[in-house]
Amino acid sequence: MAEFELDCLGEACPVPLMKTEKKMAGLKSGDTLIVHIDHSCAMKNVPEWARKQGHNVEVEEVGDGEWDVIIEKC
Amino acid sequence: MKQFFDKISKNRYYAMVFKNPFTYVTGAVLLSLFQIALFAYSGNPWGVSGAFANWGAWIYRLFGGNVDKWYYFSSSGAQQTLDAGVLNNSGSLMNFGIAAGALLAALLASQFKFKKIKSVKQVVAAVLGGLLMGYGARLAGGCNIGALFSSIASLSLSGWVFALFLLVGAFIGSKLLAKFFL
Numbered sequence: 001m002a003e004f005e006l007d008c009l010g011e012a013c014p015v016p017l018m019k020t021e022k023k024m025a026g027l028k029s030g031d032t033l034i035v036h037i038d039h040s041c042a043m044k045n046v047p048e049w050a051r052k053q054g055h056n057v058e059v060e061e062v063g064d065g066e067w068d069v070i071i072e073k074c
Numbered sequence: 075m076k077q078f079f080d081k082i083s084k085n086r087y088y089a090m091v092f093k094n095p096f097t098y099v100t101g102a103v104l105l106s107l108f109q110i111a112l113f114a115y116s117g118n119p120w121g122v123s124g125a126f127a128n129w130g131a132w133i134y135r136l137f138g139g140n141v142d143k144w145y146y147f148s149s150s151g152a153q154q155t156l157d158a159g160v161l162n163n164s165g166s167l168m169n170f171g172i173a174a175g176a177l178l179a180a181l182l183a184s185q186f187k188f189k190k191i192k193s194v195k196q197v198v199a200a201v202l203g204g205l206l207m208g209y210g211a212r213l214a215g216g217c218n219i220g221a222l223f224s225s226i227a228s229l230s231l232s233g234w235v236f237a238l239f240l241l242v243g244a245f246i247g248s249k250l251l252a253k254f255f256l
Contacts, residue, residue, distance in 0.1 A: 010192040014248070015255050022256055038187055044095055065180070065187030 006035045008042065016042035017049055027073045035069040043067045083184070092182040109227060116164055119228060121220030123211040125165035131156055146212070195254065
């Protein structure tokens with residue numbers, strides 16, 4: 001049940017999604033990944049991809065134009 | 075004042091219209107309606123990158139350059155557009171509108187942010203990518219708006235040819251992206 005973080009601040013699509021996919025591949029079931037993003041498209045496509053994979057996803061608006069996507073690997 | 079904004083930010087119509095992103099279908103329908111309205115009003119299909127070439131020519135003229143002999147600007151129509159100036163160029167005005175509208179949308183959603191530049195690599199990729207896209211769009215006679223969106227909407231085969239090669243370019247681009255940015 002480890003927790004990981006991925007800093008994608010300042011990065012535009014599709015880099016946050018590609019980085020998330022790569023990072024998630026290395027996680028174990030039950031692990032959590034927190035992706036920091038400030039690109040509004042990534043706020044749509046990262047959760048969309050993760051939900052399609054069957055992971056638990058939560059999006060939190062942490063500031064103006066800044067989000068944390070919290071993904072729990074299934 | 076703060077109370078007022080707190081109240082608005084909890085309003086569900088505010089969330090629906092300004093805060094939450096539209097679905098792809100909503101966006102597509104709105105784009106279609108607006109481009110039909112634009113075509114009906116101005117008589118020209120929507121384009122974006124054509125105006126950038128004019129901006130280049132105007133900047134070059136500011137510094138005393140002359141583009142009259144350049145093949146790209148040699149037609150009398152192109153010369154007329156350049157002589158009329160930026161404020162009489164509908165393509166330029168629409169591009170200003172896009173920038174102003176995007177800023178307004180970000181502000182209304184309370185999502186405006188100055189983003190940090192992550193690395194020199196990012197700057198190099200952005201500049202190189204921008205140059206390639208601009209150059210390619212002029213060679214192709216349009217970008218993904220003029221040569222793809224407006225062409226397909228006008229039932230022109232060229233839009234589909236453009237789409238095919240756009241996919242080829244996107245495939246190569248994503249391979250390069252994965253190689254240099256992951």
